[in-house]
Amino acid sequence: xxxxxxxxxxxxxxxxxxxxxxxxxxxxxxxxxxxxxxxxxxxxxxxxxxxxxxxxxxxxxxxxxxxxxxxxxxxxxxxxxxxxxxxxxxxxxxxxxxxxxxxxxxxxxxxxxxxxxxx
Amino acid sequence: xxxxxxxxxxxxxxxxxxxxxxxxxxxxxxxxxxxxxxxxxxxxxxxxxxxxxxxxxxxxxxxxxxxxxxxxxxxxxxxxxxxxxxxxxxxxxxxxxxxxxxxxxxxxxxxxxxxxxxxxxxxxxxxxxxxxxxxxxxxxxxxxxxxxxxxxxxxxxxxxxxxxxxxxxxxxxxxxxx
Ligand SMILES: Nc1ncnc2c1ncn2[C@@H]1O[C@H](COP(=O)(O)OP(=O)(O)OP(=O)(O)O)[C@@H](O)[C@H]1O
Ligand SMILES: [Mg+2]
Numbered sequence: 157x158x159x160x161x162x163x164x165x166x167x168x169x170x171x172x173x174x175x176x177x178x179x180x181x182x183x184x185x186x187x188x189x190x191x192x193x194x195x196x197x198x199x200x201x202x203x204x205x206x207x208x209x210x211x212x213x214x215x216x217x218x219x220x221x222x223x224x225x226x227x228x229x230x231x232x233x234x235x236x237x238x239x240x241x242x243x244x245x246x247x248x249x250x251x252x253x254x255x256x257x258x259x260x261x262x263x264x265x266x267x268x269x270x271x272x273x274x275x
Numbered sequence: 276x277x278x279x280x281x282x283x284x285x286x287x288x289x290x291x292x293x294x295x296x297x298x299x300x301x302x303x304x305x306x307x308x309x310x311x312x313x314x315x316x317x318x319x320x321x322x323x324x325x326x327x328x329x330x331x332x333x334x335x336x337x338x339x340x341x342x343x344x345x346x347x348x349x350x351x352x353x354x355x356x357x358x359x360x361x362x363x364x365x366x367x368x369x370x371x372x373x374x375x376x377x378x379x380x381x382x383x384x385x386x387x388x389x390x391x392x393x394x395x396x397x398x399x400x401x402x403x404x405x406x407x408x409x410x411x412x413x414x415x416x417x418x419x420x421x422x423x424x425x426x427x428x429x430x431x432x433x434x435x436x437x438x439x440x441x442x443x444x445x446x447x448x449x450x451x452x453x
Pocket of ligand 1: 333337380387389394
């Protein structure tokens with residue numbers, strides 16, 4: 157459900173599929189395990205492959221924000237689809253964590269999908 | 276149909292167990308039933324999110340200490356592209372509804388609940404009403420009017436005084452020949 161990549165002290169967690177109360181529990185466990193395994197100063201939550209999210213996703217990000225604050229690091233959100241960005245704005249999450257873009261050449265299909273969603 | 280009754284074109288109701296697996300199920304059912312109205316992608320996403328919030332609340336809060344709970348979701352497609360969604364549980368109920376609906380209010384912070392479910396439901400629908408009684412359960416109604424979709428001109432004739440009714444013709448999936 158979560159795919160990780162580590163570069164220096166930056167851990168990128170690519171979330172996949174739908175984030176609701178049911179799936180968030182497992183994602184939380186996987187992310188927290190990865191964060192505690194290595195020294196991480198920046199946790200990037202990549203939302204580009206997320207197809208659905210409700211307030212459980214907000215809880216998920218806020219929880220990771222707390223964890224990273226405790227560890228002296230920060231959290232960033234990458235490439236949320238338009239409609240998920242709307243849920244994040246509603247919660248004020250965009251003021252808590254910065255939003256970044258990490259469009260990779262590998263992810264050409266993903267870029268196409270995003271363009272479709274925005275149309 | 277008696278005139279005093281609320282008129283609707285289509286209705287469905289489904290009752291399911293209050294388990295987290297059914298959050299995705301409820302969203303899918305709602306999306307599929309509403310697709311008859313050919314909603315925008317964004318409208319569909321908003322309705323799915325609102326339904327997910329309501330159903331999750333039943334599972335997380337209403338039946339917190341009550342086993343074998345069940346949830347009933349009723350959806351009506353009303354005239355003028357109005358969608359009516361009622362989600363009901365027979366769980367613990369809410370003692371102070373006004374307070375519960377305040378953004379960031381949650382009784383389950385330790386479970387990483389953000390307290391934003393009601394705020395999301397409110398902002399993604401046109402109307403949200405909550406009726407609850409402690410020990411008996413909660414019924415929540417959401418209403419949303421979908422945008423008109425004018426891009427399809429039936430038979431190419433004048434659309435000047437077309438009523439909402441004319442748009443309710445069943446659509447075939449194939450595009451018309453030019
Ligand atoms: N169906 C319900 N039965 C009993 N209590 C409920 C119900 N729905 C909501 N509540 C109460 O209202 C509060 C606020 O609900 P809301 O959905 O806004 O936030 P949350 O569920 O706590 O967090 P989030 O939805 O952001 O994960 C809940 O914490 C709970 O106490
Ligand atoms: Mg909730």
